[in-house]
Amino acid sequence: MSEFIPNPAPRPLNYLDEEFWNHCADGILCFQCCIDCETWRHIPRFMCANCGSEKWGWRQSNGRGTVYSWTVCHMPMSREFEKDFPYAVLVVEMEEGVRITAGLKGMDYKDLKIGLPVEVVFEPLEGGGQLPFFRPVSA
Numbered sequence: 001m002s003e004f005i006p007n008p009a010p011r012p013l014n015y016l017d018e019e020f021w022n023h024c025a026d027g028i029l030c031f032q033c034c035i036d037c038e039t040w041r042h043i044p045r046f047m048c049a050n051c052g053s054e055k056w057g058w059r060q061s062n063g064r065g066t067v068y069s070w071t072v073c074h075m076p077m078s079r080e081f082e083k084d085f086p087y088a089v090l091v092v093e094m095e096e097g098v099r100i101t102a103g104l105k106g107m108d109y110k111d112l113k114i115g116l117p118v119e120v121v122f123e124p125l126e127g128g129g130q131l132p133f134f135r136p137v138s139a
């Protein structure tokens with residue numbers, strides 16, 4: 001049996017990334033929303049792509065969306081992920097309109113379908129923080 005290596009913690013690129021991950025650490029999925037035109041956005045950035053405004057705030061997502069696309073990793077790119085492969089990486093279109101990339105939980109990737117309703121679930125990281133994953137919405 002191979003040595004257990006925990007998932008790596010996110011490495012924020014700037015304070016906006018850091019704020020996104022801090023919300024995740026609290027178990028809350030938040031995205032930026034433009035104050036001027038109400039357009040949600042992700043990944044975190046300084047300016048609205050819709051209207052150019054630099055005024056924004058964090059808003060809590062309802063955590064629900066649908067599978068927009070996915071890929072299956074059959075070959076781990078680092079040792080941290082060897083324990084999990086093969087695994088799916090999803091692009092989820094959130095009900096707020098933004099798309100987010102995250103892992104899959106609670107079902108076999110072979111049963112994935114475009115448009116499948118999913119909801120966010122957080123998984124704690126060793127050493128603090130949490131990563132968002134998506135699982136199928138139970139009927």
Ligand SMILES: [Zn+2]
Pocket residue numbers: 034035036037038039048049050051052053
């Ligand atoms: Zn805007």
